Amino acid sequence: MDFDLTHGSAILARTPTTLHAWLDGLDTAWTSVNEGPDTWSAYDIVGHLLHGEKTDWIPRAQLILAQGDDRRFSPFDRFAQFEASQGRSLAELLRAFTTQREASLATLCSWQLSDSQLALRGEHPAFGEVTLRQLLATWVAHDLGHLAQIARVMAKQYRAAVGPWREYLPILDRG
Template sequence: MQFSLPDTLDILERTPHALHGMLAGLSHRWTDPNEGPETFSAFDNVGHLVHGERADWIPRARIILAQGPEQRFAPYDRFAQVHESAGKTLAQLLDEFSMLRVANLAELRSWDLSASQLALTGEHPAFGRVTLQQLLATWAVHDLGHTAQIARVLAKQYRVEVGPWRAYLPILDRP
């Protein structure tokens, strides 16, 4: 599938609703477990997505569009949610994510990006030159990856309880 901004927006605007439907009201027994050291629980995933709304996608897109003398992105702290989410509830994080996403997508739409703007580049600290189009495509895939990760972490809570059906449930054994 070739990149399309409307198709990308289709994913980005649905993620907060999908996560709210998936997680709202679940007990901590579901939302707190993770898959081991340096992995995310469902709670951590939502906190990570909140941090990304503030520090990653739109701020980096602004850098690319500005085409100023400093086009290098600041390094992204993949674990910033540990301290940023402290003391918050999952319900608060889900609401915060929804609010930030609505604002970020409104800003993105307001830019009315052209093909030439989508081809503009910025400097990623690990990857070097990246285009705005690649950044936006990555944003959508990042959402999908964390949605899948949340589903996997939730499913693994019943790894033993499913008994012999585990043989038919690859989600329980894939990293």
């Protein structure tokens, strides 16, 4: 499927609601557990999404749209949530993420992007030249990837408990 701003925005708008419905009020036995060393819990993922919302998607889009002399993105700290989320409850992170996402989508909508603007280019520190369309499509896929990651991390908590049904639950064995 080619990227469509309306379709993509529909997913971006639903991510906070999905996370609230899914995670808010759950026991930390569900939200703080991960898959082992160097993996993330649902709590960590929400913190990561919040950090990205503040420092990644819209700032990079603004840099592309400005078409200044330097269109190189600042590197994104994929682990900043570990420090930024300290001392905050999951409920706080969910509220902050919702507020930040609403602001991001309002900004995105206000731009009324044309096809020619979606084709504008910036420079990713690792990938080189990328288009605004690719950045926005990645934002949507990133959300969906982390929703799937949360489902996998949580499902794995019942890996042993499902007994022989594990054979029919590939989510329990995927990394």
